[in-house]
Amino acid sequence: MKVGVCGTGRMGAAIAHxxxxxxxxxxxxxxxxxxxxxLVEAGAERFPSPAELIAGCDTVIIMLxxxxxxxxVYLGPHGILQGKLADKLVIDMxxxxxxxxxxxxxxxxxxxxxxxEAPVAGSTGxxxxxxxxxxxxxxxxxxxxAKPILEQLCRRIEHVGPVGSGAALKxxxxxxxLVYWQALGEALTICKPLxxxxxxxxxxxxxxxxxxxxxxxxxxxxxxALSGQPAGTTAFGLNAARKDLATAIGFAASxxxxxxxxxxALSCYEQAxxxxxxxxxxxxxxxxxPQRSKAPQK
Numbered sequence: 001m002k003v004g005v006c007g008t009g010r011m012g013a014a015i016a017h018x019x020x021x022x023x024x025x026x027x028x029x030x031x032x033x034x035x036x037x038x039l040v041e042a043g044a045e046r047f048p049s050p051a052e053l054i055a056g057c058d059t060v061i062i063m064l065x066x067x068x069x070x071x072x073v074y075l076g077p078h079g080i081l082q083g084k085l086a087d088k089l090v091i092d093m094x095x096x097x098x099x100x101x102x103x104x105x106x107x108x109x110x111x112x113x114x115x116x117e118a119p120v121a122g123s124t125g126x127x128x129x130x131x132x133x134x135x136x137x138x139x140x141x142x143x144x145x146a147k148p149i150l151e152q153l154c155r156r157i158e159h160v161g162p163v164g165s166g167a168a169l170k171x172x173x174x175x176x177x178l179v180y181w182q183a184l185g186e187a188l189t190i191c192k193p194l195x196x197x198x199x200x201x202x203x204x205x206x207x208x209x210x211x212x213x214x215x216x217x218x219x220x221x222x223x224x225a226l227s228g229q230p231a232g233t234t235a236f237g238l239n240a241a242r243k244d245l246a247t248a249i250g251f252a253a254s255x256x257x258x259x260x261x262x263x264x265a266l267s268c269y270e271q272a273x274x275x276x277x278x279x280x281x282x283x284x285x286x287x288x289x290p291q292r293s294k295a296p297q298k
Contacts, residue, residue, distance in 0.1 A: 002027060003149065004057035006050050006073065006080070007094070008035050010237065011120075012063035014127035015093070015153060016044065019061075022130070022152050027060075029053040031073075050074075054083030054090075059149060062092040066243050067100045074104050086112035091146050093134075095119050095174070095244055097251050098164035101137065105163040116146040117163050119170035120154065123235035125217070131155040135173070137166035171248040175262055178241050180212055181282055182265045185289030188226070192290055198226035218283050225287040231280070238285060239278035242269035 004027040005016040012030070016039050020026050026044040028036045029052075036046050047053040050073050054060055062080075064070045070092075074080045080090070090108050092101065092115070101117045108115040116138040126132050134154045136143055143159050150157050160169050184205070191201055202223040206215045215222075218235070225231040245266045252259045269285060277284050 001025070001059065002057045004028065004047070004053040004060035005039075005063065006030075006053055006060055007063040007065075007069075008039060009063070009065065010124050010234065011093075011127055012061075013039060014124040015061060015063060017042065017128055018130050018153055020044065021128075027053050027057045031069075049078035049082075050080045051078045051083035054080055054085060054088060057088075059089040059091065061149075062090065062094055064094045064096075065240065066094075067096045067247070070094055070096050070100055070104065074107065081107055081111065088113045089145055089149075090115045091149065092117050093120055095170050095240075095247065096167060097247055097254075098167040099251075099254070101167045102164045105138075114142045114145050115163065116142050117166045118146065118150060118157075119166050121170070121173050123217075124233075125235060126155075127153070134158065135160055135166040135169045137161055137163045168251070171244065171251060174241075174244045175248050175259070177212055177214055178245050178269070178282065179261055179265045180214075181241075181285045182268050182289070184222075185268075185286040188286065188290040199223040202226070218281075221281065222283050222286055225284065226290070231284070231287075234279065234281040236282045237278065238269065238280050238282045239273055241282035241285070242266065242273055242278075245269060 002025040003019050005012050006029050008016060008028050008030040016026055016028060020042055027047050028039050028044045029047045029050055030036050040046050047056055064073055085108060090113055105115040116136060118134040118136045121133040130153055132154045134150050134157045136157060136159045160166055202219045205211060206219045221231050245262055249259050249262055272285055272288050
C-alpha cells in the first residue's frame with residue numbers, strides 16, 4: 001500500500017519514518033519542502049502539492065499544526081479537496097477544534113472518500129516506535145477501514161464517537177499536562193533555597209502522587225536543563241503546546257465554559273514564546289520559571 005503523509009513537521013516526520021520501517025511505500029508533502037528531505041533520502045516520494053499526494057496514494061495521513069493550516073491545506077489551491085478523493089482513506093491526526101474536524105470530514109466524505117480523525121497522544125519517540133495512543137472519531141465502518149494502519153502506529157486505539165469526538169478528547173488530554181509543566185516550574189521555584197542537585201530534586205518530585213506519567217520520559221530532560229546542560233531534541237514544541245492550550249480555551253468558550261487555570265498557563269506560554277522559546281521542548285516552560293525568578297534576598 002502507498003501511504004501519504006501530509007505535513008512532515010516533528011510528529012509527521014516521525015510517523016512517516018515508522019511507516020517506512022513497517023514496509024509501506026511512502027509519499028510526502030510539506031509546505032516547506034526542505035523538511036521532507038530526510039524522508040526522501042530514506043526512500044519516500046515527494047509530491048508537489050496535497051492534491052497530487054492524494055492522487056498518488058491509497059491512504060493519506062494528515063498531521064498539521066493548527067486549524068488555519070488545516071483549512072489552508074484542505075481548501076487552498078491544489079489542496080486536498082482538489083485531489084482525486086474518490087475511494088481514498090484520509091486519516092487526520094492533527095490537533096484542532098472539533099468543529100474544524102467536522103467541517104473537513106463532511107467535505108472529504110462528500111467527494112467519496114473515507115474520513116477518520118485520529119489525533120494522537122504521544123510525542124516523536126513513541127511515534128517512531130508505533131506506540132502512540134489514538135483517539136478516534138468516525139463511523140464504525142470507516143474506523144474499521146483505518147484500523148490496520150492505526151495498529152501499525154499506535155499501542156492503543158480508542159474509538160470514542162463520531163467525528164469531532166477525538167478532537168475534543170485530545171484537547172482534554174493535553175490540557176492538564178500543559179498546565180502541569182507550568183505548575184512544575186512554580187514548584188521548582190519554591191525549591192530553590194534547598195540547593196538540591198537538579199537530578200535529585202526531579203527524582204524526588206517524580207516519585208509523588210502529583211506527578212504525571214510524562215515525567216518518566218521528560219524528567220531527565222528537565223533535570224539537564226535545570227543544570228544548565230543542553231536539553232536535547234525537542235519532542236513536542238512549546239509553540240505547539242501554546243497552540244493546543246489556546247485551542248482548548250477557544251473550544252471551551254464555544255461551549256460557554258471557562259478554563260481559568262488554562263488561561264493563566266497560556267499567558268506563561270505566550271510570554272515564553274515571545275522570549276524566543278517557541279522551538280524549544282514544551283518542558284522548557286518548567287525550567288524557565290525558576291530561572292527567571294529573582295534570587296532570595298540575604
